[in-house]
Amino acid sequence: MNQLPTRVDAVVVGAGLAGLAAARQIKSHGRSVIVIEAQDGVGGRVRTDKVDGFLLDRGFQVLLTAYPELKTQIDMSALDLQMFSSGALVMRDGKASVVTDPFREPRRAAATIFAPIGSLSDKLRIAALRWRVMHREEGKILDGIDISTVVALRSMGFSTTMIDRFFRPLFGGIQLDPELRTSRRMFEIIFKYLSEGQSALPTNGMSAIPEQMAKHLGAENIFLDTRATNIEPGFVSTVNARIETKAIVVATDQPSVSELLRTTEIASRVAGCVYFSADTPPTHEKFVVLDGTGQGPVLNAAVLTNVAPSYAPPGKHLIVAALPGIITGDLETMSRDQLRTWWGPQVDAWSHIKTYRITHAGPEQLPPFNPKQIVSLGNGMFVCGDHRDTGSIQGALYSGRRCGDAVLAHLS
Numbered sequence: 001m002n003q004l005p006t007r008v009d010a011v012v013v014g015a016g017l018a019g020l021a022a023a024r025q026i027k028s029h030g031r032s033v034i035v036i037e038a039q040d041g042v043g044g045r046v047r048t049d050k051v052d053g054f055l056l057d058r059g060f061q062v063l064l065t066a067y068p069e070l071k072t073q074i075d076m077s078a079l080d081l082q083m084f085s086s087g088a089l090v091m092r093d094g095k096a097s098v099v100t101d102p103f104r105e106p107r108r109a110a111a112t113i114f115a116p117i118g119s120l121s122d123k124l125r126i127a128a129l130r131w132r133v134m135h136r137e138e139g140k141i142l143d144g145i146d147i148s149t150v151v152a153l154r155s156m157g158f159s160t161t162m163i164d165r166f167f168r169p170l171f172g173g174i175q176l177d178p179e180l181r182t183s184r185r186m187f188e189i190i191f192k193y194l195s196e197g198q199s200a201l202p203t204n205g206m207s208a209i210p211e212q213m214a215k216h217l218g219a220e221n222i223f224l225d226t227r228a229t230n231i232e233p234g235f236v237s238t239v240n241a242r243i244e245t246k247a248i249v250v251a252t253d254q255p256s257v258s259e260l261l262r263t264t265e266i267a268s269r270v271a272g273c274v275y276f277s278a279d280t281p282p283t284h285e286k287f288v289v290l291d292g293t294g295q296g297p298v299l300n301a302a303v304l305t306n307v308a309p310s311y312a313p314p315g316k317h318l319i320v321a322a323l324p325g326i327i328t329g330d331l332e333t334m335s336r337d338q339l340r341t342w343w344g345p346q347v348d349a350w351s352h353i354k355t356y357r358i359t360h361a362g363p364e365q366l367p368p369f370n371p372k373q374i375v376s377l378g379n380g381m382f383v384c385g386d387h388r389d390t391g392s393i394q395g396a397l398y399s400g401r402r403c404g405d406a407v408l409a410h411l412s
Contacts, residue, residue: 016044018400019251025404038227048205053313060322066197069397080203082308092292118162150180164294176269183369271361272323282343363387
């Protein structure tokens with residue numbers, strides 16, 4: 001392990017996506033920067049565990065290819081992305097209904113029209129919403145009148161059936177918010193990204209994203225298993241060192257930010273996630289699978305190996321069940337009980353691999369939601385993370401880059 005320097009232009013605390021983005025921006029302009037990370041790997045919440053040949057992302061995560069920051073910060077071809085089908089498989093009463101984007105999969109348009117998730121008017125409203133968000137700039141969406149997602153959907157005329165059978169399991173899963181209380185602005189931004197791009201998995205797991213960023217930054221500039229014990233203007237202390245610096249970027253998760261900087265804490269979304277192994281997949285579709293009852297506790301699931309076979313050893317299949325908002329209780333039994341109503345007794349033969357209980361899966365972003373929060377706190381102190389922008393991979397990358405720019409302005 002490299003020895004920590006005693007003096008550097010900037011210290012970034014936290015090697016999640018935001019911290020790596022900030023450090024890379026600072027380094028690209030010729031300034032010396034190091035990243036210290038308390039965990040044993042980079043990525044923060046975007047980590048992948050390898051268990052008996054399976055790739056287990058820490059929580060059911062997907063990459064939306066339309067995120068604008070990906071074009072400037074990530075070598076997308078190197079990720080070898082494996083794509084989900086556009087749309088979803090909605091499960092209700094043991095029956096599966098295909099709901100697709102008819103502009104991308106016209107051959108399944110009829111199945112979508114007759115899917116029992118809402119009326120024809122509901123489906124026409126989805127098409128109108130898609131057209132509207134695709135033709136509006138992100139800035140204008142984020143400046144619009146803000147209310148909760150569920151109130152916005154009702155005001156657009158969507159039926160309760162459509163909200164419960166489609167929007168709640170899909171966006172409740174994406175935003176870790178089964179009650180759909182999240183800002184309308186955030187909902188419409190995510191809807192825009194879903195409409196403009198695809199949902200994907202890197203062949204080597206979601207951790208391939210931060211690992212690529214760390215490689216470009218250089219291993220000599222990243223110090224793992226190194227916790228910041230004290231932060232004050234001009235100095236960062238660890239158990240074994242005190243580093244003098246002109247700029248400090250705190251890029252940890254939001255609860256840790258509040259602890260280190262004594263700032264107001266933002267509420268966190270929690271999420272449960274259960275992984276199963278099966279010899280035979282319950283479906284061969286590449287869709288995200290939605291709970292058509294809207295009641296959960298599993299709001300969505302997927303057979304990940306249908307999308308990315310690399311997520312399991314040969315002859316095995318990997319199923320993920322996502323339980324947003326739930327981290328207590330027997331999540332494995334809860335998941336089996338519900339998935340059994342979808343796919344029958346075969347679920348009992350599945351092997352449980354691992355359960356994740358994520359206490360900070362993302363920041364709560366209720367209306368009125370205002371992204372692009374300040375990143376400079378004065379006295380050479382900076383903060384970044386998706387809690388400063390939008391709660392997403394896009395928000396983390398963007399927050400980190402603009403924080404890096406603020407540091408460079410301070411150093412100049």
